[in-house]
Amino acid sequence: xxxxxxxxxxxxxxxxxxxxxxxxxxxxxxxxxxxxxxxxxxxxxxxxxxxxxxxxxxxxxxxxxxxxxxxxxxxxxxxxxxxxxxxxxxxxxxxxxxxxxxxxxxxxxxxxxxxxxxxxxxxxxxxxxxxxxxxxxxxxxxxxxxxxxxxxxxxxxxxxxxxxxxxxxxxxxxxxxxxxxxxxxxxxxxxxxxxxxxxxxxxxxxxxxxxxxxxxxxxxxxxxxxxxxxxxxxxxxxxxxxxxxxxxxxxxxxxxxxxxxxxxxxxxxxxxxxxxxxxxxxxxxxxxxxxxxxxxxxxxxxxxxxxxxxxxxxxxxxxxxxxxxxxxxxxxxxxxxxxxxxxxxxxxxxxxxxxxxxxxxxxxxxxxxxxxxxxxxxxxxxxxxxxxxxxxxxxxxxxxxxxxxxxxxxxxxxxxxxxxxxxxxxxxxxxxxxxxxxxxxxxxxxxxxxxxxxxxxxxxxxxxxxxxxx
Numbered sequence: 001x002x003x004x005x006x007x008x009x010x011x012x013x014x015x016x017x018x019x020x021x022x023x024x025x026x027x028x029x030x031x032x033x034x035x036x037x038x039x040x041x042x043x044x045x046x047x048x049x050x051x052x053x054x055x056x057x058x059x060x061x062x063x064x065x066x067x068x069x070x071x072x073x074x075x076x077x078x079x080x081x082x083x084x085x086x087x088x089x090x091x092x093x094x095x096x097x098x099x100x101x102x103x104x105x106x107x108x109x110x111x112x113x114x115x116x117x118x119x120x121x122x123x124x125x126x127x128x129x130x131x132x133x134x135x136x137x138x139x140x141x142x143x144x145x146x147x148x149x150x151x152x153x154x155x156x157x158x159x160x161x162x163x164x165x166x167x168x169x170x171x172x173x174x175x176x177x178x179x180x181x182x183x184x185x186x187x188x189x190x191x192x193x194x195x196x197x198x199x200x201x202x203x204x205x206x207x208x209x210x211x212x213x214x215x216x217x218x219x220x221x222x223x224x225x226x227x228x229x230x231x232x233x234x235x236x237x238x239x240x241x242x243x244x245x246x247x248x249x250x251x252x253x254x255x256x257x258x259x260x261x262x263x264x265x266x267x268x269x270x271x272x273x274x275x276x277x278x279x280x281x282x283x284x285x286x287x288x289x290x291x292x293x294x295x296x297x298x299x300x301x302x303x304x305x306x307x308x309x310x311x312x313x314x315x316x317x318x319x320x321x322x323x324x325x326x327x328x329x330x331x332x333x334x335x336x337x338x339x340x341x342x343x344x345x346x347x348x349x350x351x352x353x354x355x356x357x358x359x360x361x362x363x364x365x366x367x368x369x370x371x372x373x374x375x376x377x378x379x380x381x382x383x384x385x386x387x388x389x390x391x392x393x394x395x396x397x398x399x400x401x402x403x404x405x406x407x408x409x410x411x412x413x414x415x416x417x418x419x420x421x422x423x424x425x426x427x428x429x430x431x432x433x434x435x436x437x438x439x440x441x442x443x444x445x446x447x448x449x450x451x452x453x454x455x456x457x458x459x460x461x462x463x464x465x466x467x468x469x470x
Contacts, residue, residue, distance in 0.1 A: 139151070151165065153165035153166075165179065166178075166179075167179030167180075179193065180192075180193075181193030181194075193207065194206075194207075195207030195208075207221065208220075209221030209222075221235060222234075223235030223236075237267065237268065239267070244267075244268070244269040245267045245268065246267070246268045246269070247269050248268070248269070248270045248271075248279075248280070268280060329360075330360035330361065331358075331360055331467040331468065332358075332360055332361065332379065332465070332466045332467030332468050333356065333358065333359050333360070333361075333363065333364050333371055333464070333465065333466040333467070334356065334357035334358045334359075334463070334464075334465050335353035335354075335355065335356045335357070335359070335364055335366070335463065335464050335465075336353055336355055336356075336357070336458070336459035336460075336462060336463035336464070337351060337352070337353050337354065337355075337455065337456075337457040337458070337461075337462040337463070338354050338355045338457050338458075338459070339354070339457040340388055340454045340455060340456060340457045341454065341455045341457065342452050342453070342454050342455075343445055343446070343447055343452065343453050343454070343455060344452055345447060345448055345449055345450050345451055345452065345453075346446070346448050347446060348398070348400070348444050348445070348446045349444060349445060349446065350368070350369045350370075350442050350443070350444045351369055351383075351385065351442075351443045351444065351445060351455065351462070351464075352366070352367070352368070352369035353366070353369060353443075353462075353463065353464050354366050354367075355459065357459070361374040361375070361468075362374070368442075369442050369443070370440045370441070370442045371440065371441045371442065371464075371466055372438065372439070372440055373435045373436065373437055373438060373439040373440070373441070374437060375437055375468070376434075376435065376436045376437055377435060377468050377469075377470050378431060378432065378433050378434065378435070378468070378469050378470035379431070379432045379435055379441070379466055379467065379468050379469060380429070380430075380431045380432070380466070380467055380469050381401055381410075381429065381430055381431075381432055381441060381464070381465070381466045382427065382428065382429035382430075382464075382465050383401065383427065383428060383429075383443045383463065383464040383465070384425070384426070384427035384428075384461070384462060384463055385399060385425070385426055385427075385443075385445055385455060385462055386425040386455065386456040386458070386461035386462050387423060387424045387425065387453060387454070387455055387456065388423075388453075388454040388455060388456040389423075389449075389452075389453035389454050390421045390422065390423050391417045391420075391421075391422055391423075391424060391447070391449055391453070392417065392420045392421070392449065393417060393418065393419060393420040394416060394417060394418075395416070395417045395447060395448060395449045396414055396415070396416050396447070396448050397414065397415045397416075397417070397424055397426075397445070397446070397447045398412070398413070398414050398415075398445060398446040398447070399411065399412075399413045399414075399415075399426060399428060399443075399444075399445055400412050400413075400443070400444045400445070400446075401428065401430060401441070401442075401443055402440075402441070402442050402443070402444055403432065403435070403439060403440070403441055404439055404440055405440070405442075409432060409433075410430065410432065410441075411428050411430055413426070413428060425461075431469065441466060443464055
């Protein structure tokens, strides 16, 4: 038994000696390879410039040599001893690099000929990461996952001008975009570019467009749709509160941004401070320039308001067609004579309609009997005179609707009584064209009976109406 153990120990010692001999031989080989590698690196560094050729090939060869040493389990760090230069060239690129991290340095760069695949979720840089191409698309983000983003840009700055995603274009051609979003889905409420903001500060916007050029037909936001569906829109604005789905304004200069007065809620709100500008302009070369609608019987499909006392809310340079009822709250004047008025013989006397039912434009003087035109335009006038006195045969009675004290453009009519004891009542009407602000309108009568005569005072007998028609 003891002899067997001794024999086995001797055989093991022999095997160990052989393995030690092999290791010593391998170490000599490794030392030789290390010396050859260092010589190769020195030769490449001294004989070739730092252009896109020499050192890069040497580094690549060195990397391969280092990999061979690594397989032996020793000298694995030797090939990485020189950390400067580049790996691969444009003509002979490195096919694959596996690394926990790739550092470009403060002024260096990492150039990819084709694809960058990340097992993690981030490319991090302290400065700017640029994607440049001479072809079509510099940077493309794509995901097939639900509720995820192809490209997601976040800016965490809490002040100053900052963007999560910013797009710029230097192209002078049409259809050039700094940022362009397309929704190619054939169904569903897909969005090419969607903007959302949770900020509560004034001026916050989900999508903000700005055109800084001082000439040219430029747009802060330009929306175009090619859809034939009835509710498609190039730009669509929605609102869920007392605010605006789309707020469009024009100012003379940026420093004159006024505080906007609220008109409750609006799908589109337009305002301009320019003298010849429009808050909202609708234009069509073939159909309706603007269409408005409401489904509330107590609301207005179109509401026009002019805060100036003499301003125009709606101006139509052409025909105005109404397919339905019209309701005009301010039309003109309704005045009447409340008590008998005496008219001397052979004297033209102004009738003083001393009471008014309405004077919408506050132009009537109940003391003088004159109405002063408050706004240029066309007016329709009608009046009735009912005489209280009975006239004899052959009395001449005159009626005048005077403009600026003259019946020219107004009414001049005479009546001669044919029967003694006759009581006269006459009415007249006429449209007065092209009156201007400040013109006066009044009614005057005369009689030559040789004595005074009275006009009957009553709101149903002697009255004047005057209303604006154009």
